[in-house]
Amino acid sequence: MAKSTESLEEFYKHKFNDLAQNISRHSGQFNVFRIEDRIAANTTSVTYIRRDFFKIMLFSGNNVFHYGDRSIAINGNTLLFFNPKVPYTYETLEPDTKGCFCVFKEEFFQESFRINLTDLPLFSAGSYPVYKLSDTAYSEISTIFEKIIATIEKDYIYKYELIKSHVSELIYTALELHPAEDLFRLNDAGSRITAAFTELLERQFPIESTSQRFELRSPKDIAQKLSIHVNYLNRAVKKTTGRTTTDHIFERLTTEAKALLKYTNWSIAEISHALGFEDQAHFNNFFKKQTNNSPSSIRKV
Template sequence: MSKTETLEDFYRHKLNEIPPNLSRDLGHFNAFRLEDYHKVGKAPIQYARRDYYKISLIRGHFVYHYADKSLEVEGTTLLFFNPQVPYTMQPLDDTRSGFFCIFREEFFSEYMRNNLRELPMYAVGGKPAYPLNEAQDRNVAQVFEKMLEELQSDYRFKYDLIRNYIMEMVHYALKMQPSERLYQNIDANTRLTNVFTELLERQFPIESPSQKFSLRSAKDFASQLNVHVNHLNRAIKLSTGKTTTGHIAERLASEAKALLKHTDWNISQISDCLGFEEPAHFNHFFKKQTNLTPTAFRN
């Protein structure tokens, strides 16, 4: 699996230039027409985590690999990519067109009460892809056109307007799949669960065999969060309906699938970086989670 791609990597490898002052532009926002982007960028897109958010409107036939899942899509799709989750796009034809925009979390953090990761499409296990019909395609494309127009303007508050356009697309997608979780009141249990989830996600993706998954138990997380393990278990159970151990196992299995599918590391290397003392323990865990051995899943 490739290392995390930074915005600097994106501009250097895909557009052959880095915008001035990018390192001092904490939030950073930019938007592109997909056709122009693919004329310039010839480097293959790697399956990797990015350190920035991305929203794409893509027309065409392709497979997108997201975490441990792969989905073939034909037509128009609105995609929301979470920087914590590795992904890549595999085109199946030469008819791609559309738009995409990129931005760092800081672009919103000072202006948005809720964390972006609390939005359903950016939540762990959330739905990142929304197929669009012709009318929906036109509506979302118009939003991208407005963002491109504002980027070229000298309007003093253009980035405030662009933030509104991004949220317009977010809500457009959410109306297609309503979620009761959006902007719900956050209580103490939910806050603790969110912090636990963020701490869990910080350990992924595993990008080299030398990287180790270290926080493996509820007790490990409780110690890191400075709370009693019973309190952590109770808060997570009340907030999600799942146990702390269940969340850890589910995320560990997801990462194991991604490593088996997208790397050529052997089973022993994968077992070791995921924190298992013996490959046999990893085999037992993986089969319990998926009903397949790691080798059978890879093949």
């Protein structure tokens, strides 16, 4: 006959075994911090580096964030989103800065979202990751962060599932703040082709080692990969974005070149090879045409 009850010892054994398994499954995939604690610990700056983590930051104060090849001045209450494909850093935090941030790997949400995080406007390539907040919106989002912080301290077996719901609330609250006209809508064939083109282009980045090489460097290369005629691709991209396919490729290539020149110790020859140029002279000519600067001058900045 099956036992209808279990001893107290058995109960705690099951409870803590289940807890350990659940925590182990999410170990290293999520964490949350208060900015004030980072300041107190004198960890008020961050190395400019590509990471494996997505990051959502609620920030109150004044600072400058360097995101990709852009520098963005932040004032007051702000919500920021960072994806691991784009390197970032920020200036040393002032003592009166406050807020919270959480970091997580994409695997943390694999069972929660039916789409990739990078398909969301908040994390998509080329998005503007900064949202100014009213006092009301700041209070609302701060409350969500406080729930996350409280939950992560618990020994509740399903605490990470609860945290996922809180982070989802953060994401969808921000999407609600996002102007509707800025959201990319895939409502026709041209938009879908443009989205496929953008995704295929971005999938080649970031360049993370000198052995990696940017291969799909022309509209023809990408059209062949998408199994469509290059003229069809060019028309779709131009109609959807107002810019040529080549413009998009050159802009993305230039952005990556700037990041590699500024934030790696690779030689210019190594960078030119990784970006698919035949030799350094071709890279130098391309970069100067796009930026009016030489690669070496960017490296010295």
